Amino acid sequence: MDLLEYQGKQLFARHGIPVPAGRPATSVDEAVTAADAIGYPCVVKAQVQIGGRGKLGGIKVAASRAEAHEHAGAILGMDIRGLRVHEVWVEEASEIEAEYYASIVFDRSARAPLIMLSTKGGMDIEQVAEEDPEAIASLHVDPLLGYQQFHGRRLAFEAGVDGDLVRPLTGLLEKLYEAFVGEDAMLIEVNPLIVTPERELRALDAKVTLDGDAMFRHPDNAALRNPSAEDPQEQMAKERGLTYVKLGGDIGILGNGAGLVMSTLDVVAQAGGRPANFLDAGGGSKADAIVAAVEVILSDEKVGGVLFNIFGGITRCDEVAKGLIEAFGQVQPQVPFVVRLDGTNDEEGRRLLAEAALPNLHVEGTMLGAARRIVELAAATPSEAR
């Protein structure tokens, strides 16, 4: 789960990491009230997860109440690379003497947290890594030992941090590490980490990704919302406990097991189709889960055909067939369905489907055959049926 900048900064503040004072706002009035409370000049920042939003007009400095009003009005509701701005973060303007970079990544390959530090902040770190790899100091932390002061000193000296900042930076990295582990983060990135004229360190931006599997330990984080990134189908699927990812094409896909569903998307693409979604109905799917899944898939207006690819292990094909029959009774789909059932109770499943003789539902014997068939059928679906 990716946090918005201000959600990341609030998380930082809880762990004692210095951030500029600020307030979130969802309306122009709220933004102006926030700006008055913070004082001028202040900065109005669009809350969307897009790099380079400043260049796209999503960050503006307000020197007065009138400017705060004007900027908030321009930014709220604005479209930044397809993401609508629902919220702004109004924060005190910071004076910048130098821009550093700090991050902690959950490094899967090394199986350890990776801390990176650079005095070349304020730009894309991948670009720095390419052009000037020496400018980035990095090291892995033993997950059982945790962060030690020497880690910070090593990083600071290797990165060439000004002498007076080595000790404060070591302390700041310790707090970042505490936040990384304590909040079950997969990524924490501060870019830029600024040095003020008073020689203080401050996180001017915050990029935080949290582990969705650890939310049971963090009910506050679980409640955080990002309306600009929420897709109606993804939201609907989440409420129903289904794993769904919108992909933008016109062929709805349902399968059981993440690997099989990914494979199904690939096979549909090879057959010339464009998948509308990833939907893993999971192991042991019962009829009601299938009904819920069909509703989510069909609520996407682009969908012109649906492919069911089931290999029954724990999932029983007769349960899937029952769910489909029930779904057809409830929602009367106007688009073609192709169903491939293999594995546990597949014969019974196919028998149930044959008996029910559902309109515009086709049974195929193989995954490849099913993919080809749905691509053909969906291409012929008239737009008013979608």
Place this chain on the structure above:
Amino acid sequence: MSILVDGDTRLCVSGITGREGTFHALNNKRYGTNVVSGVTPGKGGQSVEGVPVFDTFHEAVADTGANTAMIFVPARFAADSIIEAADAGIPTIVAITEGIPAHDELRVYTQLKRSSGVRLIGPNCPGVLSPGKANVGIIPADFFKEGNVGVVSRSGTLTYQIGNELAQGGFGNSSIVGIGGDPVPGSSFIDVLELFEADPETELVVMSGEIGGSAEEEAAEFIADNVSKPVVGYIAGFTAPPGKTMGHAGAIVSGSKGTAQAKAEALEAVGVRVGRTPTEVSEIVVEILDG
């Protein structure tokens, strides 16, 4: 021969009194796996259809000589249960549980690497099946028969799909190992490839990967230097967009890293043939073993 589980397996199931735990423990027992005990704290002294239940792994090991553990407890208790099994001296641990926090997995992984001789398969995996010998996990054993193709995979149902196509082509399996779809699996492709390489019954290995991380690229390097047997690859997720988790916690393309394309190319660069569909994988296997 086979790898990881066989006729010598003495299985203890953590979470045996739960609905899923009971169902699969008994399923494994019916298949012929020697299920010797179960663990559920507070339910020691009970039994699940003749299988004795203990409060701790230490008691289960002392009383029943368990040498393999299967973890079936909910995600928030699973890391603790894995460490407990290792602490009780169980050398092979198979964790089925899905949804364990990544930081917990990291601590478990690091701890187990330090306690010599403990091997963890999973978590978030379907388990290990050695057809005709033992089944530890949730793999539907009916689709597989004894044979000489080893399978190692990050995905469960995709394994069944590939195994089923192989069976239709007339081939059986030495062992089928699900290493799981999480960011920090206890065993990697490399760990399992090493076992298959040393297993005299295995003639060929099918390796089924997916987007996310770099385990397939690392396996490619290992294969080039250490595997003499033919390996046939499959990678799922060519059409997955970056930044989206595709069902498995570990299946995510991060920026330009972890793409299916890069993984397939890394494998092909060391001479591994990569099927573009599960059907093509089984066709390549048939071609190699019949040819």
